[in-house]
Amino acid sequence: MQKKLVYIIDDETDICELISAELIRHGYDTRTFQTGAQATHALNRRKPDLCIIDLGLPDMDGISIVRQLCDSLGLGVIIISGRDSTSDRVLGLEFGADDYLIKPFDPRELVARVNSLFRRLEHIEAAASRSDKSRKAMFAGWLFDPSTLTLRHHDQGRNEILSASEAALLTLLLRSPRQILSRDQLLQGYADPFDRSIDVRMSRIRKKIEKEPRHPTIIKTVYGAGYILTSEVEWRSE
Missing domain, CATH: 3.40.50.2300 (Response regulator)
Structure with missing residues (x-):
C-alpha cells in the first residue's frame, strides 16, 4: 500500500x-x-x-x-x-x-x-456505502462526492471544495437527515475536541451551501441541542 x-x-x-x-x-x-x-x-x-x-x-x-x-x-x-x-x-x-x-x-x-x-x-x-464508495449524496440541490470532498450545485453551476473536517461534519449530517445531532456526536473522532471548532466549521460549510449563511435553511442550529440537516438526502451512483 x-x-x-x-x-x-x-x-x-x-x-x-x-x-x-x-x-x-x-x-x-x-x-x-x-x-x-x-x-x-x-x-x-x-x-x-x-x-x-x-x-x-x-x-x-x-x-x-x-x-x-x-x-x-x-x-x-x-x-x-x-x-x-x-x-x-x-x-x-x-x-x-x-x-x-x-x-x-x-x-x-x-x-x-x-x-x-x-x-x-x-x-x-466509507460513509456513502461500505460496498460502493462511488456513491454520492444529493441534498437541497447539492451533490456531495465523498471521494473528492467536493460539492456541486445542479442549478447554480457552483463548485465548492471542503476541508477534511468540514466534509466529516457534513457526512455525519447526511447520514442522519432531519435528526438532531448533538455537539458530542459531531465531535466524535477528534483527537483534541476544541469547543469552538464545531461552530467555526459549521459556519464555513454554511458559507458554501446556504444562500444566506446568517439565516441558514439547510443546516439549522437547534439551540441547546445541536444541529440538524433539514433536507432529504438521496445517495446515488453516477
Missing part, C-alpha cells in the same frame, strides 16, 4: 527534522520546506495527502497558504504555532485548518492527530 505523503512547512529545520523522523517511524512519507515559496512550488508539482504548517514563515503569511490548501486544493491541514490564544486557534479553523497544535508539543501527540485526521478521511469515503 502506498504511503501517505505529508508536507511539513516550518522555518525551523530542527522541528522539521523531528516531525519528519517521527512520521516516518509511523509509516508516513514526508517532505520538508523552510519557506512558503518552497512549499508553494512543491504543491504545484505534487499534491500531498496532508500539510503540517507553521504560521510564522519568513517569506509569507502562513494563513495565506492555509487558505490556498483548503479552498483551492482541499487538502488536510494541521497548523503548528507558538500563538496560543483562542482567537488565533479560531482564526486558523475559520480559514479551513483541520487542527491546531500549540508549540512546544510532543511529536507523539502530533502523530496521534495526523492519524486521527486520516481516520476521518477514511470514514468520509
